[in-house]
Amino acid sequence: MAFVPTSESRALLSPALTDDEVLRIRNDFPILSRPMGGYPLIYLDSGATSQNPISVIEAEQEFYEQRNAAVHRGAHLLAVEATESFEDARETLAAFVGAGADEIIWTSNATEGLNLLSYAFLNSSLPGAAGPAARFALGAGDEIVVTEMEHHANLIPWQQLAERTGATLRFIPVDDAGALDLDAAAGIVGPATRVLAFSHASNVLGTINPVKTLVAMARRVGALTVLDACQSAPHLPLDVKDLGVDFAVLSGHKMLGPTGIGVLYGRSELLNALPPFLTGGSMITTVTMERAAFLPAPQRFEAGTQKVSQAIALAAAANYLTETGMDRVHAWESLLGQRLVEGLSSIPGIRVLGPAPGEERIGLASFDVAGVHAHDVGQFLDSKGIAVRVGHHCAQPLHRRLGLTASTRASTYLYNTTSDVDAFLAAVAGVRAYFGA
Amino acid sequence: MSLEQLYQQIILEHAKLRTGSGLAETPVPAGASSGQSHQLNPVCGDEITVRVAVSDGKVTQLRWDGEGCSISMASASVLAELAEGMDVGSFTAVIGNFRDVLRSRGKLAADPEILGDASAFEGVSKYAARVKCAMISWVAAEDALAQALTSSTAAP
Numbered sequence: 001m002a003f004v005p006t007s008e009s010r011a012l013l014s015p016a017l018t019d020d021e022v023l024r025i026r027n028d029f030p031i032l033s034r035p036m037g038g039y040p041l042i043y044l045d046s047g048a049t050s051q052n053p054i055s056v057i058e059a060e061q062e063f064y065e066q067r068n069a070a071v072h073r074g075a076h077l078l079a080v081e082a083t084e085s086f087e088d089a090r091e092t093l094a095a096f097v098g099a100g101a102d103e104i105i106w107t108s109n110a111t112e113g114l115n116l117l118s119y120a121f122l123n124s125s126l127p128g129a130a131g132p133a134a135r136f137a138l139g140a141g142d143e144i145v146v147t148e149m150e151h152h153a154n155l156i157p158w159q160q161l162a163e164r165t166g167a168t169l170r171f172i173p174v175d176d177a178g179a180l181d182l183d184a185a186a187g188i189v190g191p192a193t194r195v196l197a198f199s200h201a202s203n204v205l206g207t208i209n210p211v212k213t214l215v216a217m218a219r220r221v222g223a224l225t226v227l228d229a230c231q232s233a234p235h236l237p238l239d240v241k242d243l244g245v246d247f248a249v250l251s252g253h254k255m256l257g258p259t260g261i262g263v264l265y266g267r268s269e270l271l272n273a274l275p276p277f278l279t280g281g282s283m284i285t286t287v288t289m290e291r292a293a294f295l296p297a298p299q300r301f302e303a304g305t306q307k308v309s310q311a312i313a314l315a316a317a318a319n320y321l322t323e324t325g326m327d328r329v330h331a332w333e334s335l336l337g338q339r340l341v342e343g344l345s346s347i348p349g350i351r352v353l354g355p356a357p358g359e360e361r362i363g364l365a366s367f368d369v370a371g372v373h374a375h376d377v378g379q380f381l382d383s384k385g386i387a388v389r390v391g392h393h394c395a396q397p398l399h400r401r402l403g404l405t406a407s408t409r410a411s412t413y414l415y416n417t418t419s420d421v422d423a424f425l426a427a428v429a430g431v432r433a434y435f436g437a
Numbered sequence: 438m439s440l441e442q443l444y445q446q447i448i449l450e451h452a453k454l455r456t457g458s459g460l461a462e463t464p465v466p467a468g469a470s471s472g473q474s475h476q477l478n479p480v481c482g483d484e485i486t487v488r489v490a491v492s493d494g495k496v497t498q499l500r501w502d503g504e505g506c507s508i509s510m511a512s513a514s515v516l517a518e519l520a521e522g523m524d525v526g527s528f529t530a531v532i533g534n535f536r537d538v539l540r541s542r543g544k545l546a547a548d549p550e551i552l553g554d555a556s557a558f559e560g561v562s563k564y565a566a567r568v569k570c571a572m573i574s575w576v577a578a579e580d581a582l583a584q585a586l587t588s589s590t591a592a593p
Contacts, residue, residue: 373506375481375570376444383440391481405482405504434440435507436449 014327016335017414025324026415028053039385042420047203047364047411048389049253050234052317056256059316063309071308072282072299086308089315090298093263096318097229097248098239103271105264105301106311110230111153113249113264114197116277116301117226118157121195123275125165132273136224140166143192145223147209148174148401149202152394154228158197167194174401178205178354185217193223200232204393204409205354206337206361208232215244224270230254234321234413235362236330240265252310256317256413261310264301271297278303321414329414333363336412336421340365343425349432353402364411366393369428371437374406380434381408384427443564444507447515447557452507457517460502465490469497472584474577478569483509487577489520491585496520496528499578506570508561513574515554520578525586531555532579539568 017025026032029051034041043051063085069078071086087101094101107113123129124136138144144158148171162169172185180198189196196218201208211227218225227248232238234255240248247270252261266274276283276294280303285293294300321329342357344350349370355361369377378390389409392399399405410424431437465471469490477484485503489496499520501513520528535555538547543563547556561571 373481373483375506375508375567379443379564379567380440396482399482405484434444436453 014325014331016331017324017328019417022332022415022417026417028055028320029415030054030057032415036385036387037383042384042386042423044410044412044416044420044424045387045389046234046254046413046416047231047393047409049259050256050413051415052256052258052313053320055320056258056313056316060258060309060313063312068309071306082308085312086306089311092315092318093311096238096322097233097250097263097265098241099265100268102297103265103268105266105271105298106306107249107262107264108260108307109253109262110228110249110251111262113262114153114157114226114228116264117247117266118161119277120274122161122164123277129275133275136274138162138165138167138194141192142167142194143170143190144168144195144197145170145172145189145193146196147172147180147198149178149180149205149207149395149398150197150199151203151228151230152396153230154197154199154226155397158195168192171397172198174205174398177356177359178202178207180207180209180214182210182213185214189214189217189221189223191221193218193221195226196223197226197228199228199230200238201235201362202354202395202398203231203364204366204395204398204407206341206364206366207354208236208360208362211243211245219244231362231364235333237326246270252314252317255314256320257314258310261307261314263314266297268297271300274300276300276303280304282306324414332414333412333416334360336416336418337361337363337365339418339421340410340412340425343421344428347425347429349437350428353404353407363413363416364409366407366409367428368404368407369431369437372431372435374408376435377408377428377431380431381424381427384423386424386427388424442560443567445557445560447554448511449507451511451514451554454514455510456514457500457521458502458513460486460488460500463498463500466492466497468492470585470589471498472581472586472588474580474584476573476577476580478505478509478573480566480569481506483570483573485509485513485574485577487513487516487574487581489578489581489585491525491582491589494525496523496525496582501574501577503574505573506567508558508567508570509573512555512558512571515557516574516578519553519555525582528582529579532575535575536572538562539572 067081069082071083091101094104124133173181225245227245229250233250248265253259283303351368353366374390469492471490473488475486483505487501490498499517547559549556558571
């Protein structure tokens, strides 16, 4: 199959999963055997939320049945075991992304991770903020740079931060092929840039962005980098140290984990200089009626009771992925992505968004059907047991750039087969006739 | 429920027909008071603008502009056909009845005596994600009507 890996792509060095392996993997996911309106479920919406293997569901259940207690407090054995499981989970996630355990902060989701950062930067920018926090202070004349392909979660927190600090928000445009315009980026990322926030892989286009190139641009001007890894961490080998980003966020439920849990990674030195966002119990050293001193990261950013069972279940998800092999997961999904984009491109009236067939993309494809609205496409596919995402996928500016208000997206994961993709393509081929387009 | 129960033939036809679409092309009838409302579906980004003209207690014209799925386009088209010539009280009652049916999760059957062709949207009520598609033009019409009535009572 035609495929052009970029210099940053390593996965294609590994063999993809085999059909037999994928069939075995499917047996670990109970929901995949649920029939949908008389059809077998074909789940192509993992970009929105992924399904859970038995090991993840059992990890959460086992915690509640055997080890449930408050973590980081209490001298009893249950509390000790709960704390150990919780911190083991942190080490598992740290290893999964190539970070140190003290660089992993639990959040409710990736959106909260990005808001945590933007609010911590805002706190650094308030009058009276001083000391190590000064390096994060933003004001008039400073610039925050994002990209035109961002999910709203990696756009609106920065819009708000710019509005509240007087900084200017700028963006790197997307070209017609669905790639970042790096020539334009070189002119936008400059001495005034303080933060460069961008996604690793686009949730709409499937484009994999050149992280190292963007990090190098940011470093030249002393800007901090924030990586939205929601669509990469679940699907390809992620090494935040190798990529050189300062901060990164990921979402648990997109990588076989439960909802309600995400991760914020930050370089240790930065996290310990950053003022807290949420304050309260568990994140302090000494408290008087007048003031408080804070623990170092990660506790500094984990006020209140944490998402313990979710963190433990997310670690089970990370273990499942690691045991399967992220290189091989990526290689398999690259094949599925190519099969999707090649098949869609050959159907009359279908416009595929993002990289052309043969060019690198993650295992998803969004598309427009001439004369048929995305909601109708999704409904038609649903009637055949095929689950896809429709709408603007929380990326309105990108859709506007592409001249659309909505699109349909099929997104695969390690449990999808080539037959899933083929059944989807066969169904899409019938959409325009049904709606008389 | 089958796809055919949701996309009844009348819906697919009206989605193409788009009766009443084109605001700029048709001016408000002379002497009528009018109101206009713009509504957005944040889920898909679809937008619709509906203008209602009222004269002597009757809806004399309903025109709209919008882009959206077949359910929302067909719903606006049926609405325009239904509204014109109806007295304001009946029109308000029809909008209320349509909303009740759509929000009933399939529990309330549509009465063709009241809703006419709009009864075809009965099946939409079982698809929670699509209720907004069918309702959006009706919500806009309700708002536009209220504005038209306010401006007519304000007039000397």
